[in-house]
Amino acid sequence: xxxxxxxxxxxxxxxxxxxxxxxxxxxxxxxxxxxxxxxxxxxxxxxxxxxxxxxxxxxxxxxxxxxxxxxxxxxxxxxxxxxxxxxxxxxxxxxxxxxxxxxxxxxxxxxxxxxxxxxxxxxxxxxxxxxxxxxxxxxxxxxxxxxxxxxxxxxxxxxxxxxxxxxxxxxxxxxxxxxxxxxxxxxxxxxxxxxxxxxxxxxxxxxxxxxxxxxxxxxxxxxxxxxx
Ligand SMILES: C[S@@+](CC[C@H](N)C(=O)[O-])C[C@H]1O[C@@H](n2cnc3c(N)ncnc32)[C@H](O)[C@@H]1O
Numbered sequence: 001x002x003x004x005x006x007x008x009x010x011x012x013x014x015x016x017x018x019x020x021x022x023x024x025x026x027x028x029x030x031x032x033x034x035x036x037x038x039x040x041x042x043x044x045x046x047x048x049x050x051x052x053x054x055x056x057x058x059x060x061x062x063x064x065x066x067x068x069x070x071x072x073x074x075x076x077x078x079x080x081x082x083x084x085x086x087x088x089x090x091x092x093x094x095x096x097x098x099x100x101x102x103x104x105x106x107x108x109x110x111x112x113x114x115x116x117x118x119x120x121x122x123x124x125x126x127x128x129x130x131x132x133x134x135x136x137x138x139x140x141x142x143x144x145x146x147x148x149x150x151x152x153x154x155x156x157x158x159x160x161x162x163x164x165x166x167x168x169x170x171x172x173x174x175x176x177x178x179x180x181x182x183x184x185x186x187x188x189x190x191x192x193x194x195x196x197x198x199x200x201x202x203x204x205x206x207x208x209x210x211x212x213x214x215x216x217x218x219x220x221x222x223x224x225x226x227x228x
Contacts, residue, residue: 001081006133007106009178010126011082014060021023022061023188034170035156035163036207042121042154043067049152049213051116055079056106057141062089065096073097077111105137112143115223120153124190134185135193142197142217150215151198158185161208165207171208 003009027039046068052075059078070076072095075193079101080086086100101111106127106207107119127134141151156171163171175181187205190212194201198214207212 001104005104006128007081007104010128010181011058011080011085013177014081014082014085015177016084016088019061019084023063023138027063030082030170033166035209036167037154037156037209038206041206041211045152045154045213046119046121049117049150050119051147053116054112055111055113055115055121055141057118057137057143058083058126059085059089059119060122061085062092064119064121065089065093067085070096075099077079077101077115079103079105079111085092105140106133106214107140109140109144111144114146114149115144116146116149118149118151120146120151120155122156124153124155125157125185127181129181129184131189131193135196138193138197138214143219143221145217145220147220148216149220150213151194151217152211152213154209154211155185155190156180156182157190157205157208157210158183160186161205163208167208 001017031037031039042064046064052069055077057079075097077099078089081104083102086102090098090100103110124134127137175183186211190210191203194212194214197218199216202213203210
């Protein structure tokens, strides 16, 4: 990804060193004490909604895919602009049938599909705002999904959410660094962008993090775009 692309900073921190620290640090104390968002909720979300032909956008270390209860040799496609992420997850998930796609979710996806499920877990808050631009990610994913498919995930909300003082300090620091761009992200905005691409949207906010399940894409893979 070009350094001057607005999405560059949201993915550039994921070096091999950070990926090694991610599970014990980000999914451990940072999830628990900073965002007050239990990692086991995310595992539950994966276990409940993942389906046999799955697309995982921004898989990070692949922790949730590893704990999703997928049988050996299941087909999974991982999509991320960061080559370190794709290498790390492919190695970790050797027991699955992994296809790695280096791409930006804000651009039309070069992933074959159609996918029965897709995850966008803790990625939206890394994408460049405003929310109207983030809606491109949802549209692009919906377009490669099968009719009746389900998109699920979570995202840390912005300054108007119920963060503690510690959470706010991290929110500002991560936004200043550019790893996050979510100060203006709201639950209503997230519901709105999901609802533009999916018929059924369920959303729940725990502390300052929204968890979503969006089913039944409006323009799934293989169906013509509406005219007019
Ligand atoms: C905070 S990590 C989340 C990792 C994992 N999904 C989880 O829930 O722990 C953000 C992930 O999104 C990826 N990412 C950032 N910007 C992206 C973009 N424009 N398109 C696709 N993936 C992106 C990063 O490279 C990283 O893998």
